[in-house]
Amino acid sequence: xxxxxxTPKHLVMGMTNKKSLKCEQHMGHRAMYWYKQxxxxxxxxxxxxxxxxxxxxxxxxxxxxxxxxxxxxxxxHLHALQPEDSALYLCASSQVTSSTLNEQFFGPGTRxxxx
Amino acid sequence: AQSVTQLGSHVxxxxxxxxxxxxxxxxxxxxxxxxxxxxxxxxxxLLLKYTTGATLVKGINGFEAEFKKSETSFHLTKPSAHxxxxxxxxxxxxxxTGGFKTIFGAGTRLFVKA
Numbered sequence: 001x002x003x004x005x006x007t008p009k010h011l012v013m014g015m016t017n018k019k020s021l022k023c024e025q026h027m028g029h030r031a032m033y034w035y036k037q038x039x040x041x042x043x044x045x046x047x048x049x050x051x052x053x054x055x056x057x058x059x060x061x062x063x064x065x066x067x068x069x070x071x072x073x074x075x076x077h078l079h080a081l082q083p084e085d086s087a088l089y090l091c092a093s094s095q096v097t098s099s100t101l102n103e104q105f106f107g108p109g110t111r112x113x114x115x
Numbered sequence: 116a117q118s119v120t121q122l123g124s125h126v127x128x129x130x131x132x133x134x135x136x137x138x139x140x141x142x143x144x145x146x147x148x149x150x151x152x153x154x155x156x157x158x159x160x161l162l163l164k165y166t167t168g169a170t171l172v173k174g175i176n177g178f179e180a181e182f183k184k185s186e187t188s189f190h191l192t193k194p195s196a197h198x199x200x201x202x203x204x205x206x207x208x209x210x211x212t213g214g215f216k217t218i219f220g221a222g223t224r225l226f227v228k229a
Contacts, residue, residue: 104217108157
């Protein structure tokens with residue numbers, strides 16, 4: 001299985017809502033990533049988990065809260081978002097090797113709209 | 116620090132014509148280089164990667180790229196464009212100094228005319 005799955009595909013939420021994005025992989029990868037992608041822009045790294053521990057937080061606002069409950073799952077909890085947070089949220093995974101080769105496998109993304 | 120520059124935000128070719136998407140990188144250490152493709156409303160898919168060894172790298176869907184250290188380039192080519200190649204293409208770099216971070220270029224939108 002070489003697939004990264006993300007749910008939901010689309011999400012519309014109000015600024016006072018709480019929602020979660022989910023990501024799952026069964027490739028045995030021990031690094032998992034959250035990216036935010038605005039239209040016509042490259043992905044921007046938000047968070048990286050390595051061996052279920054938060055390794056990188058790219059100064060993301062606290063209204064985004066990541067969670068890695070086990071080696072296959074990655075969640076992104078959303079609360080009190082702003083309209084400018086509307087974007088495609090991509091999950092990715094990769095191996096963790098001494099060479100730091102960072103070939104990432106991406107999921108299809110969740111299209112988030114904040115009203 | 117590592118960086119990637121993709122020349123041309125939009126490239127338009129006719130079906131059957133050569134595809135050339137340009138990428139230049141900056142890295143103080145030997146880089147790992149990638150090309151990803153993104154179709155509308157989808158995630159990124161790896162086309163090909165360069166790590167070490169052979170400088171001409173073949174990928175999926177008939178694409179290939181050549182690593183030229185002297186020119187710090189990693190241009191993507193395909194001999195004959197197909198309508199299905201229309202997509203956004205991202206060049207990316209990572210390496211020992213970047214850790215888990217992959218640095219993406221701004222992207223090039225490829226249009227294929229019938």
